[in-house]
Every structure is written in C-alpha cells, then in structure tokens.
Amino acid sequence: MLTVAILFTTVFSMSIYANAASTYTPRLSAPSSSNKYYYSDLNVFYKYGWGMPNCTAYAYGRAYEILKSEPKLSWGNAEDWYGYNKSNGYYKYGKTPKLGAIACWYYNGGGGHVAVVEKIENGTITFSNSAWSGTNFYLSYASTSDSNAGGQSWWNFQGYIYIGDFSSSQEETTAPKKYSTGIYKTNVSDSLNMRSGAGTSNGIVASIPNAVKLTVTKVSDNWGYTSYSGKNGWVCLDYCDFVSQLPATEPTTQPTTAAPTTQPTTAQPTTQPTTAAPTTEPTTTAPTTEPTTSKPSGGLGVGDINCDGQWTIVDVTLIQLHLANQVELTDEQISYCDFNFDGKVTVADVTCMQKFLANAYH
Numbered sequence: 001m002l003t004v005a006i007l008f009t010t011v012f013s014m015s016i017y018a019n020a021a022s023t024y025t026p027r028l029s030a031p032s033s034s035n036k037y038y039y040s041d042l043n044v045f046y047k048y049g050w051g052m053p054n055c056t057a058y059a060y061g062r063a064y065e066i067l068k069s070e071p072k073l074s075w076g077n078a079e080d081w082y083g084y085n086k087s088n089g090y091y092k093y094g095k096t097p098k099l100g101a102i103a104c105w106y107y108n109g110g111g112g113h114v115a116v117v118e119k120i121e122n123g124t125i126t127f128s129n130s131a132w133s134g135t136n137f138y139l140s141y142a143s144t145s146d147s148n149a150g151g152q153s154w155w156n157f158q159g160y161i162y163i164g165d166f167s168s169s170q171e172e173t174t175a176p177k178k179y180s181t182g183i184y185k186t187n188v189s190d191s192l193n194m195r196s197g198a199g200t201s202n203g204i205v206a207s208i209p210n211a212v213k214l215t216v217t218k219v220s221d222n223w224g225y226t227s228y229s230g231k232n233g234w235v236c237l238d239y240c241d242f243v244s245q246l247p248a249t250e251p252t253t254q255p256t257t258a259a260p261t262t263q264p265t266t267a268q269p270t271t272q273p274t275t276a277a278p279t280t281e282p283t284t285t286a287p288t289t290e291p292t293t294s295k296p297s298g299g300l301g302v303g304d305i306n307c308d309g310q311w312t313i314v315d316v317t318l319i320q321l322h323l324a325n326q327v328e329l330t331d332e333q334i335s336y337c338d339f340n341f342d343g344k345v346t347v348a349d350v351t352c353m354q355k356f357l358a359n360a361y362h
Helices: 002-019 055-067 078-088 250-257 272-284 286-293 313-323 331-336 347-361
Strands: 022-024 092-094 102-107 112-121 124-129 138-143 155-162 166-168 182-186 191-195 204-209 213-216 218-220 223-228 231-236 240-244
Touching: 055 078, 055 112, 055 124, 078 092, 078 102, 078 112, 078 155, 191 313, 204 231, 204 313, 313 347
Parallel strands: 022 166
Antiparallel strands: 092 155, 102 112, 102 155, 112 124, 124 138, 182 213, 182 240, 191 204, 191 231, 213 223, 218 223, 223 231
16 A cells, blocks of 8 residues: 555656646757757757758757657658647647747648747747758747748648647746837847738838847837838837937927027128028038939849848848738849749749858858
C-alpha cells in the first residue's frame, strides 16, 4: 500500500507539472552561429545539408530550443508538417494562435512555409521565420482576425501545431506602453506596414523600411498617424523607437499675429512696399526652389523597388505586396518589378529575385 501511495503521489505531481503552463521567452533576433539548436547535428535539417536559411531548419531548431528536447516534427518539406503531425497525433493542433505554436502553410502549385508564434499582443501576432534561399531570420506580423495568418495571396493556411502550453513572460504582461506624438524611427527586421486606419484590419497603404524617421502627429492607443513617401496612414508604434518631441510651434504663429504687419499700411511713405519688393524676390526665385522640389531618379533600376540603392528582401516583399494588391506602387516602381524581363510582373519575378539574393548573400 505504501508503494502504491508513493507511486500515486509521484504520478499526480508529474501530472500537475505537465499541465502547468511554462513561461515563454520570445525570440525576436537571429540565433548566433554557435547556437546548437540551429547549427549542429541536433538539428536534422542542418545535419543533412538543409540548414538555414530554410524555414523548416529554423522552425525545427526553434522548437528544439523551446522544448529543450527533440521535437516530434516532420523531417520533410514545410507543406507536409501539419498533415504529418495530424496523422501521427504528436501534438494538439488548431486555428487559434498560441505562443510557441508552429504556423503552417502550403502554396498553390507546390511548396509551403512554417513559422513560429513569438508574441500575441494588441491583436497582432509576431512570427519568427527563415526563408529558403532568402533571409536567415526575420519577423513577420499578422492580425489575430486574419484567417490566413498573414500569409501571401497564394498561401493556404493549414493551422497551428501546439508543441506546448506556454504563458507570457513577466516582461510581456506589464502594462502596455503609452505613446505620444513626436519623431519616431522604425525598428523592424524587414519593413513596417502603414495602414489606412489604426489597426491591422485596415488595408496597407505603404511598406516602410527599417531605420526611417517618421513624424507622428496623432496617436490612438499604440498606433500613430504619419506620412511616408507622399502617403498618409497609421503605423504600429510598438515597432518604432521614440526619437524626440515634435518641434515647438511658436515660431510659426508669431509672424501671423505680430503687430508690425499693420504698421506698413499706416506708414507715410508709399514707396516702402515698392522698395521692399526686391527683398522678397530671392525667396521666390526659381533657382532656390528647384533643388528642394526636384526628385533625382537614384536607385539601381530593375529589382530596386524602393530605390534605396540596394537589392534586399524589402524589394522582394514590395513585389509580393503589389501582387496581392496590398500596396500601391508608381508606374516606375512597377517597371522595376519585372526582374526576369518577361514583360509582366508575376510570382516568377519574386522567385528569381529570391534566388538572386541567395547567391548575393553567399
């Protein structure tokens, strides 16, 4: 009876610990090359020559890192992961995002993608990813109400694989930050979406690269109203760093209310306005305005969609968003999207550019 009692107590205690939610620490930056979960034979994809950049190698390594034990995930292509787990019954699965879950998609025409849920805050999901023949590590974002979990138009969302039951770390459960108007700088690994309204349910107006300064004139919770590249919209300030307050507005109001503006109308010499005219001519002459309004073409041409003088994953993302009708490009930018010079902009241009970038990174 004593043996049975001890056995019952042990099993019951293990059950309590097994059901308790573990604290989850999100990964928001790339793992180092010395991280054994990604860059050693512990990772089966790395072991057999399919290491990062590769979405499956990353997701497998991230699951290993989270669990601290070998995950029971597919060793095959990304599009097979969800069905493999479902048929073998290793982990629970579903369509609701949870911390640490593996998000799975398959593509129209073959292929797929897997990513890991790192944060769920204010209706926004943050995923960590790697891309085959592309970026070693990057973050992507989606609304919790998006049935495709932020996937591209040709992606088909299968669901989430729940490798464990996790709760947010203490840092994540603290009160949300309060934002104010001011100057901010984007802090993202890829690009930040500008939307037509304050929330991820609104359409995308533009994609803003990293380290761009923005002037935020209105704030709604964690969203700020700003302008970029001639377009106005809202950005999530959780992915921006505060730089400074807005400049003081006093100098702009003083000239309109200053008393001296009434004096010239009562001044006895009527020649003052005529002699004052030459002082205003330099400020309106064409030579002083041409440099400020001219827009030199710049950029590298085809492939450099955002004309920043380099070919990066940001340009690939802009082509994808254009194909999904989620961002508006100028006629000049659209002409730069035809990376394979076949006279049209298709997914083939995205694939060609990803392969080009992969070789460039080597």
